[in-house]
Structure formats: structure tokens, C-alpha cells
Amino acid sequence: MPDAATDALKTLETEGLAELRACADEAALRAWNTKYFGDKGLMKAAFGKIGGVPKDQRAAYGQEANRVKLALESAHQIKLAEEKEKKLQASLTANPLDVTLPGRFRPRGRLHPATQILRQISGIFADMGFQVYRTREVETDAMNFEALNMPAHHPARDMWDTFFTTTPGVLLRTHTSPGQIHVMRETHPKPIRVILPGMCYRNEAISTRSEIQFHQVEGLAIGAGITMADLKGTITAFARRMFGPERQVRIRSSYFPFTEPSIEVDIDWPKEDPNRDRLTKGTGWLEIMGAGMVHPHVLRAGGYDPAEVTGFAFGMGPQRMLMLRHAVDDIRLFWQNDLRFLRQF
Ligand code: PHE
Secondary structure (H helix, E strand, O other): OOOHHHHHHHHHHHHHHHHHHHOOOHHHHHHHHHHHHOOOOHHHHHHHHHHHOOHHHHHHHHHHHHHHHHHHHHHHHHHHHHHHHHHHHHHHHHOOOOOOOOOOOOOOOOOOHHHHHHHHHHHHHHHOOOEEOOOOOEEEHHHHOHHHOOOOOOHHHHHOOOOEOOOOOEEEOOOOOHHHHHHHHHHOOOOEEEEEEEEEEOOOOOOOOOOOEEEEEEEEEEEOOOOHHHHHHHHHHHHHHHHOOOOOEEEEEEEEOOEEEEEEEEEEOOOOOOOHHHHOOOOOEEEEEEEEEEOHHHHHHOOOOOOOOEEEEEEEOHHHHHHHHHOOOOOOHHHHOOHHHHOOO
């Protein structure tokens, strides 16, 4: 037999559901929730009335109150979820995002092949205890030639076609060898073990084989009792790290005014390389650097006493090594900055 108290529960349910349907946004839903389920809410009040219900109807009233509570709660959950979905759809229409579009291409940069090989060379020599030194590209005649045992009018100057500046006695260095003098003057009287990587300039006709600018890596070791055997050992160790563990090193007599004796160094080229004949002009040997024992005049120009110390020096061309390793047949490609070329490294 439904009585007044149970009827009130039914009304609560009907009104609650109607008010819920009328809620237009999340804020209204929150207010609704406070009204029905807050501490001073209608549901709590309805449960509070249980004491006034006649004893024999209390159980039925309690059951009905619980049913209404669950009905309102679940209706609220559903409405809340609908409201959230509506909000999401609205924001998706306001800021349309097509997730099926392909992503935007971000080009990835990389190091220039010249930088790569310079780092590799520096790494190999660093493992052998050589420090890296940098010296200037604009030099004086005194450093580029005179201190290297080439006084004015020395015929050997013709080995380097030079860019002179409009200031007398100032030029673009034709090789990294003047760096030897800078290092010696800064380091004397201590022993030296350095490499000097850097750009050099020569006034040459540009062709597939010669550029007016190119890198060199100079090497210099000064100390008591350094011999040609140390030079050979250093170069052999370098060549094997750079070109493979089987490489043979061949030394030929040569001439540089700043080394005595002077040598040129060849390595044997792998027999299995199909480019071997072309790269080595049929000999199987390939020149990788000029080198020698530092001339006493040069030691003196650097402040060292040739009676106390000796030393070796070498100079190599990393662009040449790159050309060999990757069978690049035109040296001009290195500074043209054509991405189609650079991307291959
Ligand atoms: N500077 C020489 C050149 O440019 C190379 C070299 C360096 C030779 C050091 C001997 C010692 O050709």
C-alpha cells in the first residue's frame, strides 16, 4: 500500500530526472548533484525521514529510497558522460584536425664530409696522444716561408702558388706547416705532440684534381731522441686505423725545405677494390702525405736547440683521403654545397 512517504520518494525521482534532463552544461550538472546528493541534499533528507515512517513500512520505504538513489545516480552518470562527449565534439569542430594527413617533413642536418673526416683523423691521433692545435689562415711571409727554411727568392717557394694580400708580407697560408713554428714558440722548451688541422689556399687553376682551398692536417712531434722510426710507426698506426688493418706503408725519398730527410708516404691499396688500378695509376700504391725529420733551421726558428731535440713532421690532405675512400672523382664537389652530393655521406 503506497503511503505519503513513498509517494514523496516517487515525486523526488520524477522531478530529479526532469531537472537532470534540463541541465545544459557541466556546471548545471554540478549544481544538480549538490542539490540531490550534497550534504544538505534532497536524497539525504529523504533517508532522514525514515524515522518518521511507521515501523511496518520502514523496510519498504528504505528499499524504495535506495532504488530512487541508484536511479538518480546512474542517470546523472550517463548525462555527465554525454555532456563531456558534446564538449569534445564541439572543440573538434572548432579546431579541425585531420589525423589521417601525413606528417610534416623535417629535414635532418648532418656534418659536412670534410668535418667528418677531420674529426676522424683527430680522433685517431688523439688516441696516440696528439693534441689538436689551431692556427691562423692569414699568415706572414716570415712564417709561411722564411721560418720554414725558405728565405726570399728560394726556388722551393715555387712549390706553393701563393695568394698574396695587398699588404706586403701578408698572405693566405699555402700549407699548415707555419703552424709548426707557432706551436714551437708557444711550447718551448717542453716536448711537443700535436696535429694542426685547417684550411689552406693555393692560387691554382681549379680542376677536378685541384681546388684553391682545401684542408690539411699537419703533425708535429718534438723531443729528445725522436727518430724516423717514430715517424714511420706513427704513420703506419694511423694508416691502419684509417684504411684498414692490413695496410702496408711505403716510404719514398722526397724534398721539402723544412724537413731533412724528407719523405713521401704511400700505402698499398686493397687488391679487392675494383677502383685500385685507377686510383693508384696501376702501381697499387697511393701517396697519402709528405713528411720528414724537422730541419735544424726550423727547430731553431721555433726556439729549440737541434743539439738537444729532434722531431718529425707530416702534412696530409683529408679531402684527398675522402676522394679515395668514396671514389669521388671531382674535388670541386666538396665546396659547392650541392645537397645531392653532401647527403650521400
Ligand atoms: N707542407 C707540405 C705541403 O704542403 C707537407 C709537409 C708537411 C711536408 C710537413 C713535410 C712536413 O706539401
